[in-house]
Amino acid sequence: MDREELSKRVLDLLTEIAPDVDPASVIPGVAFRDQFDFDSMDTLNFAIALHRELGVEVPESDYAKLASLEKCVAYLAERVS
Amino acid sequence: MASEFRLPALGADMDAGTIVAWQVAPGSRVKRGDVVAVVETDKGAIDVEIFEDGVVREIVVPVGQKVAVGTVLARLDAEGEAAGSAPAGPRAKVSPAARRRAHELGVEVESLQGSGADGAITLADVERAAGAAVASQAPALEEPATLAPQGAVSTTGVPADSRASMRAAIASAMSRSKREIPHYYLSTTVDVTTATEWLAAHNAAVPVTERLLFAALLVKALALTCRETPGFSGFHRDGRYEESPAVHVGVAVALRGGGLVAPAIMNTADQSLPALMTAMRELVARARAGRLRASELAAPTIVLTSLGEDSVDVVFPIIQPPQVAIVGAGTVVERPWVVEGKILPRQLVTLSLGADHRVTDGRLGAQFMSKLVRKLGDPATL
Numbered sequence: 007m008d009r010e011e012l013s014k015r016v017l018d019l020l021t022e023i024a025p026d027v028d029p030a031s032v033i034p035g036v037a038f039r040d041q042f043d044f045d046s047m048d049t050l051n052f053a054i055a056l057h058r059e060l061g062v063e064v065p066e067s068d069y070a071k072l073a074s075l076e077k078c079v080a081y082l083a084e085r086v087s
Numbered sequence: 088m089a090s091e092f093r094l095p096a097l098g099a100d101m102d103a104g105t106i107v108a109w110q111v112a113p114g115s116r117v118k119r120g121d122v123v124a125v126v127e128t129d130k131g132a133i134d135v136e137i138f139e140d141g142v143v144r145e146i147v148v149p150v151g152q153k154v155a156v157g158t159v160l161a162r163l164d165a166e167g168e169a170a171g172s173a174p175a176g177p178r179a180k181v182s183p184a185a186r187r188r189a190h191e192l193g194v195e196v197e198s199l200q201g202s203g204a205d206g207a208i209t210l211a212d213v214e215r216a217a218g219a220a221v222a223s224q225a226p227a228l229e230e231p232a233t234l235a236p237q238g239a240v241s242t243t244g245v246p247a248d249s250r251a252s253m254r255a256a257i258a259s260a261m262s263r264s265k266r267e268i269p270h271y272y273l274s275t276t277v278d279v280t281t282a283t284e285w286l287a288a289h290n291a292a293v294p295v296t297e298r299l300l301f302a303a304l305l306v307k308a309l310a311l312t313c314r315e316t317p318g319f320s321g322f323h324r325d326g327r328y329e330e331s332p333a334v335h336v337g338v339a340v341a342l343r344g345g346g347l348v349a350p351a352i353m354n355t356a357d358q359s360l361p362a363l364m365t366a367m368r369e370l371v372a373r374a375r376a377g378r379l380r381a382s383e384l385a386a387p388t389i390v391l392t393s394l395g396e397d398s399v400d401v402v403f404p405i406i407q408p409p410q411v412a413i414v415g416a417g418t419v420v421e422r423p424w425v426v427e428g429k430i431l432p433r434q435l436v437t438l439s440l441g442a443d444h445r446v447t448d449g450r451l452g453a454q455f456m457s458k459l460v461r462k463l464g465d466p467a468t469l
């Protein structure tokens with residue numbers, strides 16, 4: 007999966023767990039928390055969705071590496087075939 | 088005998104709603120707990136459940152019409168009954184408090200089995216019926232994709248015009264609270280390192296789907312504390328306080344773009360931590376998608392407001408009438424703390440209580456908070 011495709015998948019998951027977020031408005035380099043009040047519940051739901059859709063199990067200690075779209079894609083690119 | 092399905096009240100300050108969709112039609116068979124209509128309210132689009140079994144005879148209020156709380160929305164025939172043929176039974180004895188609560192929760196009192204003297208229907212019977220109805224349809228965690236509404240409701244959460252009416256509803260409830268309820272406030276800072284370490288170890292050992300959040304520990308500890316210490320989980324109405332037989336902790340959920348709802352996790356004290364976590368995740372998802380159920384909004388007996396990460400140290404919470412208490416939790420932060428004579432970095436959280444001085448005093452409030460703190464200190468027992 008290339009980065010563009012990964013980025014699209016991540017955005018899809020993001021709007022699935024946070025239906026009140028407009029995917030077109032997401033700025034890749036800015037933390038989800040700073041853009042739309044992403045909280046610990048959202049982060050957990052996001053980790054669960056990543057596991058379900060991409061088969062990646064993100065340990066809690068790596069949550070910081072999922073903080074923004076840019077970081078997410080970089081993190082997942084190393085783990086998704 | 089046909090029965091009537093009325094628009095239930097969804098809390099202190101809702102007096103009307105607009106039908107946006109019917110999920111049933113004349114001839115549809117319904118079971119207690121089925122969602123039969125979607126109603127647009129100050130609190131977003133709400134799924135309204137029915138509280139008895141039967142067959143829909145007639146839809147009285149069409150889609151698009153705004154009606155007052157208590158309005159007959161549809162009529163039902165009891166299961167297997169030819170329309171209008173059943174004799175009317177003796178009228179059930181119902182306490183005034185039970186009748187009022189039944190009305191609020193949308194429970195049809197005449198269909199209940201009373202547990203009081205002479206088979207009278209009590210408040211507890213009504214609460215149980217409402218709780219059972221919710222529990223009976225408590226979903227295994229739905230895939231979030233299926234949370235999207237099937238009908239006419241927007242999928243992007245609460246639309247802008249209902250943001251304004253939600254703001255008005257919050258203003259009205261909070262003004263009433265500050266006008267009528269003599270609040271007293273207590274707060275205490277707690278070392279929760281044991282709890283956070285327990286959580287981290289638990290979460291590292293289980294699959295991602297079974298991870299817990301600190302808020303789940305708080306909700307459970309609060310529910311157990313309420314059960315042990317009367318005076319905080321119930322309703323103050325018509326000049327008197329009535330303790331709720333079941334604890335339904337409402338969880339304050341902030342909506343992105345503004346607004347707030349506090350739907351209940353039913354029978355909170357009886358649920359395991361994993362079940363509570365699942366219920367909370369599901370509740371927050373539906374709150375943000377604007378798809379709560381009527382019973383969830385009317386049910387809370389006390390509310391927890393947890394401000395989450397990167398927020399403030401302490402919240403001075405305002406009670407939602409007719410409740411009599413609300414507990415707040417600030418952000419869990421690492422700070423210096425003295426443990427056995429040494430200054431150590433520890434995980435701290437400041438818990439606060441806003442309580443109704445008509446019902447309890449600070450001393451009882453302090454005992455309540457001490458119990459809550461003790462329970463949080465021993466997460467394995469939650």
